[in-house]
Amino acid sequence: MKMKKQNLEKILIKIFMNHKLNKDHAKISSQALINAELVGAYGHGLSRLKMYCNRIKKKLINPKPKIKVKKISNSISLIDANNSIGFVSADIGIKKAISNAKKTGIGMVGIKNSGHYGLSGYYAEQAVKQNLITMIYTNAPPAIAPHGSLKSLFGTNPICFGCPSGSKIPFILDTSISMINRGKIRVAAANNEKIPDGVALDKYGKPTTNAKQALQGVQLPIAGFRGSGLAWMVDILSGVLTGSNHAGKVKDPFDDFSGPQNIGHLIITFKSNLFVRNFNNRIKNNIQIIKRLPKIKGIKKILYPGENKFYRFKKNIKNEIKINNNIKKDIKKLLGN
Numbered sequence: 001m002k003m004k005k006q007n008l009e010k011i012l013i014k015i016f017m018n019h020k021l022n023k024d025h026a027k028i029s030s031q032a033l034i035n036a037e038l039v040g041a042y043g044h045g046l047s048r049l050k051m052y053c054n055r056i057k058k059k060l061i062n063p064k065p066k067i068k069v070k071k072i073s074n075s076i077s078l079i080d081a082n083n084s085i086g087f088v089s090a091d092i093g094i095k096k097a098i099s100n101a102k103k104t105g106i107g108m109v110g111i112k113n114s115g116h117y118g119l120s121g122y123y124a125e126q127a128v129k130q131n132l133i134t135m136i137y138t139n140a141p142p143a144i145a146p147h148g149s150l151k152s153l154f155g156t157n158p159i160c161f162g163c164p165s166g167s168k169i170p171f172i173l174d175t176s177i178s179m180i181n182r183g184k185i186r187v188a189a190a191n192n193e194k195i196p197d198g199v200a201l202d203k204y205g206k207p208t209t210n211a212k213q214a215l216q217g218v219q220l221p222i223a224g225f226r227g228s229g230l231a232w233m234v235d236i237l238s239g240v241l242t243g244s245n246h247a248g249k250v251k252d253p254f255d256d257f258s259g260p261q262n263i264g265h266l267i268i269t270f271k272s273n274l275f276v277r278n279f280n281n282r283i284k285n286n287i288q289i290i291k292r293l294p295k296i297k298g299i300k301k302i303l304y305p306g307e308n309k310f311y312r313f314k315k316n317i318k319n320e321i322k323i324n325n326n327i328k329k330d331i332k333k334l335l336g337n
Contacts, residue, residue: 001328002320009034015049015334019056020063021085029087032118038316039309043183044118046323047190050330051253052085060251060260061085061115067092075104078242079111083260086117090265094123094134097269101132106270110242115261116140116253121174121309124162127269128170131280134269136160139238139245141252141261143182145218147228150205152218153248156182157234164272165304166284172306177230178219185211185219186254190326238264 003011009030016026029052036045055061065084069077069092077096081089093109100107117123120136127134140155156176165171176182179199188195188211200214201207208214221227239246244264251261272279291302323331 001323001325003323004320005034005038005317008321008323011331011335012049015053015331018334018336019053021056022064025063025085025088028091029085032087032091032122034321035122035313036119037321038313039119039121040312040316041119041183041309043181043185043187046327046331047183047187048116048118048253049327050334053334055115055253055257056085058257060257062260065089069096075100075106076108077110079109079114081111081114083113083115083262086115086263089114090117090123093265093267094126094136094269097134097267098127098130098132101127101269101271102130105274107268109265109267111265111267112242112244112262113260114244114263114265116263117265119174120158120160121162121172121306123267124160124172124174125170128162128164128172131164131272132269133163133272134161134267136162136265136267137234137238138265139235139250139263140182141250141256142248143219144178144221144228144231146232147221147225150218154221154228154231154235155250156219157231157238159230159234162306164280164283165287165306166280167287169310170306171283171287171304172309174305177221177227177234179222180219182215182219185214189215191324237266242266 012030012033013026016029033045056063062083065082067082067084068080071077079093089111093111097107097109124134124136137159139157142152143156144154145152146154156178158176160174162170162172185195194209195211195214197209200217200219202213202217221231235246242264245262250263251259253261287304
């Protein structure tokens with residue numbers, strides 16, 4: 001089944017409002033899910049719709065949150081999201097970070113009592129459009145074993161960096177510290193597809209390409225012990241620092257209904273001209289130098305982070321959005337027909 005973006009957004013808003021979100025929060029959540037589909041990040045898109053609604057029904061996501069923004073200084077704020085759906089807390093957080101940065105040059109926002117918010121790059125792009133540089137960290141449910149351990153504890157713990165590029169395509173590095181993000185493994189498991197070699201171990205510590213076995217085992221970090229260290233860093237910045245769950249205590253949104261996730265996020269934004277007035281010219285020159293480097297066989301063009309997603313979005317926005325049969329069934333059930 002295929003559907004126009006506008007029609008899909010109306011349906012998603014209706015579903016979220018049926019689950020007691022107000023219209024603004026329903027729209028924020030719907031647009032974030034659709035954006036994930038348009039950039040090809042299907043593990044963060046419609047495949048998670050049923051999960052969000054299930055957690056609302058089980059009172060693990062608060063559809064009517066009383067979100068509090070505490071001013072630490074003119075540059076720093078702490079948000080208590082009151083177990084809101086993650087899209088809403090992240091939307092408030094990035095807007096506050098942007099506002100603080102415009103006033104003082106730098107904005108830092110910690111968020112606690114939040115949930116899964118989709119793609120970090122979606123929020124980073126909002127800051128970059130304001131000519132700001134941004135860094136975003138969020139922790140996640142256990143998926144990766146600390147170096148030397150057989151037990152998963154760290155999440156895939158995404159790291160995101162965004163900055164102006166001197167062109168209409170922003171520089172957005174949005175990556176988990178795992179070899180493959182967990183959403184892709186869930187999509188593969190749902191579709192009975194294999195995952196690549198070298199990205200996960202089963203529960204016995206043996207390499208596996210079976211997605212379902214990978215979900216029961218552990219994922220492997222990028223760069224071995226260095227990736228494990230990065231995951232630990234993100235857990236400290238987004239979890240320990242903000243007063244959120246950490247050290248393996250973030251709940252899995254699909255399988256753990258023992259309580260709210262209490263995920264933590266840390267957003268840092270700052271003006272790109274803090275140290276030099278001609279940042280945009282300098283970054284443009286930096287990118288041009290790298291793009292002109294000799295290319296290895298089979299590579300036509302050197303791309304910077306964010307270009308691929310930009311081109312996918314540009315292509316997909318012209319077309320109707322594909323909805324597979326499993327998600328079609330979820331949507332019909334959530335609509336009540």
